[in-house]
Amino acid sequence: MAVKKHQLVADKSNQPDLAALAQYFQLMNDQSQCLPPLQEMIKQCHNIIQCLARTAGTADQLWHLLQPVEHFLLRCVNSVYNNVRHEVFRTILDKFYSYISDPESNACPATAAVLIIIDDSDEDEIMSSTRLLVEQTENGPAGPRFHAALSCLYRWLHDWHCTPTLGFWILAYIKALEESAHHDILIEASQDYLVSLLSCLALQIPIHQATANVIFHVLASLRESVEAFDRISSMVGEVLVHLASDNGQWSRQLLQDLVDILTVMVERITCCLKEDAQEMFRNKYADVILCLERHMASNASKYLNLPAWRSRNAVSSGNNLDTQKVGLINIGNTCYMNSVIQALLYTRQFSSYVVAKSLNTPYWETLGTLFAHMIFSMSSKIDPERFFRHLRPVDFSADSQHDSSEFLGYLLELFRSYENATLVNHDYSRPPVLNGGPRNRLLQPGASDEQQTESGDSRRSTSPCPGSSGSDSSALKRPYDVDPSALPPRKRFRVQEPTRRGSAIDSIFGGVQLTRVQCGSCQSSSFSRDLFRDLQLAFPEKPEGKQHSVQSLLDYYFSKESLCGDNKYQCRECGDLRDAERSVVIENTPKYLILVLKHFKVDVKNLKQTKLMHYVHYNQTISLPTVPNQATSAAYTVYAAVIHKGRTIDSGHYYTLVKDNGEWFSCNDCSVKKVEENALNKLQRPSTPYILFYRRLDIEEPPAPTFEQLPRNLRMEISATNKIYVEAVRKLRSD
Structure with missing residues (x-):
């Protein structure tokens, strides 16, 4: 920079003043057909910039001297062929930028007069020129130069008012810096x-x-x-x-x-x-x-x-x-819903999508409004009662507590069933019609149902995982209380897409499992595909002292299984029951992976389920086994966990740990507070993570929506609610 400063000083000593330049260019302008050769023209333009950079005075004082100079500059860019015009235009702006972006120069406001060459009706040309200057600056020590240029332009905007295109160029420069995330x-x-x-x-x-x-x-x-x-x-x-x-x-x-x-x-x-x-x-x-x-x-x-x-x-x-973290008031055994809603709020692709859709999609309105209040409420807690009236499963009683995993599965399937609805005025009071469970069999084109085989492997259970929530006196209604023979057969679909077309739920949470069963006799194989929105991980029987981890539970889930004895495979090629091997891999990885840890087992002697208290290492990152040449990443990082605190599956309490902007928070109903980075692995029994939320590493989290992006009526509602809250606080403190 010292060399550059020396050059600038040298230039000043050898250049004529503005009055001499104005007289010279007035003579040239009088000869309308006369323009110097290209290199001489560029040199004269540089002389103008160097002279203006050291010229003191206001716009009113210099106006008469600037007129012939500006006229000459306009002739240089408008009276030559297009390719020559571009070269002249670029060199003028390059020289101009070298002065305003030099932290050691102090160019005078009159330098802005050279921006007369900008055509304010050609926004594309202005933006392309500023983008190029920003890109060139980034090759060196960009920070000081960007700051110097922006500071110089801001000074001129206040002091110089005879060049309207100055504002156009400043705004273009700001936009170019925005595009480069500076x-x-x-x-x-x-x-x-x-x-x-x-x-x-x-x-x-x-x-x-x-x-x-x-x-x-x-x-x-x-x-x-x-x-x-x-x-x-x-x-x-x-x-x-x-x-x-x-x-x-x-x-x-x-x-x-x-x-x-x-x-x-x-x-x-x-x-x-x-x-x-x-x-x-x-x-x-x-x-x-x-x-x-x-x-x-x-x-x-x-x-x-x-x-x-x-x-x-x-x-x-x-x-x-x-943004302040907002809690949800427990309105009577609703911790199982509060915990799930908090986790979904920090699933940013989902919550941002829901808030955006709440403007013109009726069935998203209730959840989108709840998310918006949680983001922009001035209070540290809000009452979710009016939202939960519509989001609570119809068979979940309001005065009882239920399982958070069942609620999450219901909620996602509820909105999945609404996604193809065409109702203009959505009626939440009507019972929902669900499409089926979170897993649906995807058949290969031309394959028959008989060719698709299911195994009874407990590691890969597709039924909702029974859990607990609530008070010690609450008994839960569980799917295993129902006679399996009374359940309708699983709905199946013949589709070729890995996820159902047009489904935001499936595009965010949906993945596809590929199951292969290979006959031990003839070595023939059959394949089936299952769409899933969660994986339910069981605990294997392990020797005492061997530690479990989320990754080891996943490995167990995807480990090969022998089908033999009473569980032999009906081979289509052999026409008989055969020993076989069953394996599962992921064919399409979900953007957000939901894992349900089955912290329970059946006590055969007492005919009841008990909660497991296994110690588990909760990996920050995990990976899934995938088919060869998988197009998307199979690595994930954890960002939320629903915790069950209690010693039995029939009692206890749910709360959530979430990660936002690199920090972990505990969302325990209406209380939200910051916790340690390794809080997930420092939980003391009987607190056990029940539902884990992982984000695929290649997925970029969008920022939370801004207040201005909300629908106008929602902004007014939130502002009114915040005003009531502020007045209530003032009144309380004045009393």
Whole structure:
């Protein structure tokens, strides 16, 4: 950088001043057909930039001198052939960028005059030029140069008003940095100049649309930043008064956009703060909030559709807010539902999809609304009663506690059955019609049902896993209490797809098992495919002292099994019962893998089921055995676990451990608190993980939806609920 600085100083000493350049280019412009050769033209453009970079003065003072210079620049890019024009255009912007991105240079605002060459109607050209500059900068020490360029542009936006295309180029540069995910630089530089940017709205000179676009884009992108709000809080009232004093249509539009953005800024910040911090925030900025309340926010500003900037180092920098974790009140033996809902909320692909669909898909509305309240509620806990009225299985009594695994299976199958519904007004009061269990046999084209063989292997049970939840006095209704002969036969489907077409449930949670049975006599094989949404893992009989792990239970589940004795295989080729070998692999891996650990066994002597207290190592990562050439990853990482706390399967309590942004939290009904990284493996008996949730390693978690992405009526509902909560807290504290 020292060499570059020396070159800049040398350039300044050898260049004429702006007055001399203006006189020279006025003579050239008078000869309309005369332009220098390409290399000479480029050199003269460079001389202009170098001269402007050291020229002091306001736009009004320099206007007459800049006119012939700007006219010459326009002739250079508009009066030559396209290929030459592109070269001239690129070299001008390259030289211009070398000045504004040099941390050791201090280019004057007059340099912005060279942006006259930009055609503000050609957004593609502006974006492509800025993208290229960003890409070239990333090859070196990008951080300081990006910060220097953005800081320089922000200074000019306040001080220089005679080049409207300056705003267009700044916005394009911001978008290029956004595309490259340089949010930390955008946040840091923008917060440094936020006061200067906002003050542009209070200047006596007319503000360009391009300038307003930059200001509101930056404000809306920083709407989750407490520091940004703090920096501008002292001048918000002044700017609002200035804009309100002008009855012109343009000033009214500026005022409305500003009120909308700042109102959402207050809502988003308070939504993300804990109870005490919320009250402190509102007390500290009471005057600003009162100013905003005097104007009616419409929540219709186009800038609120922009994604918020979020720092990669949000926790340490304190610039952005971590969303508050919200608990669910236990409304009477509902821990089995609370625990499952918490795990599904942090299954981000699922919860984000449900919230997005709640706008126009009636059957997603109840669950989507519940998720939205859990994300944006200002309270640390919410009452889920009105949601659970519709989500509770029809045969689950409201005053009894049930099994969380059964509830999860029911919930996923319930929404799977609704996915092909065409009802405009969905009626939750009507009993649901389910499509069948979570596993469905997928037949190969042309294969008969007789060719598909099922084994009674207890390791691969397809029935719901009996479990426990609730109080000591609650007895559970279990599937094994029903006579198996009275159950309808399993529904089967002839399909060629690995998962059912159009099903979001199956695309997120569904996988396909491939089962092979090989005859020990003729070596012929039969194959069957099963769609699954969970794997239920039994414990093998192992010698004393040998440790179980999730991976070892998976290995046991997929280990080869001998079919012999009373469990011989009916071979189609041999036409008789034969010894055979059965093996299972995964043909299609699910995005999210649900594992149910069968912590129970049958006490034959007393004819009852008891809970197993085996110690299990809960692997952070696991892998599944797959068919050769499997297209997707078979490795998974854990992100949630439903825990059963109790010594018997007929009593106890459910809660959930979840991982969010690299940190683990315990969601125990209405209480949510941070826990240690290895909390899953430090549980003390009788607490045992019952349902484990794993995410495939190649799956990228989408961010939680922003408040502005919610349907308007849902935003209003949540805002109203939060307002009631805040007033209740104020009243309680005043009493």
